[in-house]
Amino acid sequence: MTYCLGVLLEAGVVMAADSRSNAGVDQVAHVSKQTLISVPGERVISILSSGNLATSQAVTSQILHDAGKGHAGTDVKACDGLFEVAGLVGERLREVTERDARFVEPYGDPTASFLVGGQVRGEQPRLFQVYPAGNFIEATARSPFLQIGETKYGKPILDRTLTHASALAEAAKLALLSFDATLRSNLSVGAPIDMLIYARGSLAIDGLRTFEESDPYWRDLRRAYGEGLAALVAGLPPPPGMP
């Protein structure tokens, strides 16, 4: 399983993915689920993937293969905005599904989902979720985060605390807390977390971080949050009329 989170902020975009791949019980590997495409000063695109690893890798590999070749409609570096990039991911996904799905289905689920976030010069930062059907939706200021994979455990903390107006560093912190909730409740999602912290207008990848389980900041954050939450809950009164 996988957990990927994309956050759309006034200040930029945060794109985070765990790195556990589970292809059967005898093979648990770490795989990068974040594909980065950048033309400094011109565009930064992050593609996060969940679902069938062969399917998602076929999609991103083809997109990387065609990048920079200059063919309209297939070159991610020539796409006219992030909407077109999301459409390209959806098209590639449909092609792979058309070709492979019926062969894969006897063995497992062939589908995959993607988050596509970043900025192309001349646009605001944008964030999309591409469904297994190849269609897609866009994040907005009112629903500023999108999730794919094992999404539920890490959603309540975001629902309570994250807004479009949150600062980049604040969103990065909340993303780590959301991943912590997911990792605690589901063993199939695993560290390290790959996180792009993209500042609006920078049009450069300079905020790419990998948080290992042993990362001192993340470790201290987890401990402080866990202790703080325990103290908070312990201080709340029990229902009235109970012994």
Add this chain to the structure above:
Amino acid sequence: MTYCLGVLLEAGVVMAADSRSNAGVDQVAHVSKQTLISVPGERVISILSSGNLATSQAVTSQILHDAGKGHAGTDVKACDGLFEVAGLVGERLREVTERDARFVEPYGDPTASFLVGGQVRGEQPRLFQVYPAGNFIEATARSPFLQIGETKYGKPILDRTLTHASALAEAAKLALLSFDATLRSNLSVGAPIDMLIYARGSLAIDGLRTFEESDPYWRDLRRAYGEGLAALVAGLPPPPGMP
């Protein structure tokens, strides 16, 4: 959708269910998902259900119909311990599934799940989860809570704070926080929450509570928790090296 939670404590059992039933967009009703059977001084049994409402009601209605009739194997009031009650629920579920499932499948999922908790004189308090297949598992001191339905949003808070040694009132409070997380993240789970707070050895239903959305205690609890969590998170440092 539904969220049901059973907690097995040294001090007793907490059984909680939301009351939203969604049978199509034009019919959102409140339904009791908690079936109580008690023989004061002798046994208290709570059955919580999720899944197809016709299936789960067929199961509990048949069990209530046969209760007290004294027929071995079908009378829940004659079952020799809670293990046998869980087995009876599983048997009834298999009968309903055998009879109805193929007719229901064209319209939706016919399956249902149950939590069975309480105490029969001569035993400790016990808690079981009955799967759609009719087989079942038991909660233990090391995994003291079981959930059915929309389980994931409300799991992290329990993973962090609930133990077998928690007091009854503490567990009731944590259950309400778990439901709050679920209600916030999923509109298909709805108040009021029906909660049995059963004290070990009492062998009586005297801790049955209904928490409406407007319940002053629950409202204050939600607000205090939300504000406390926001303050806690705001006080945690952002990742180092960020503006």
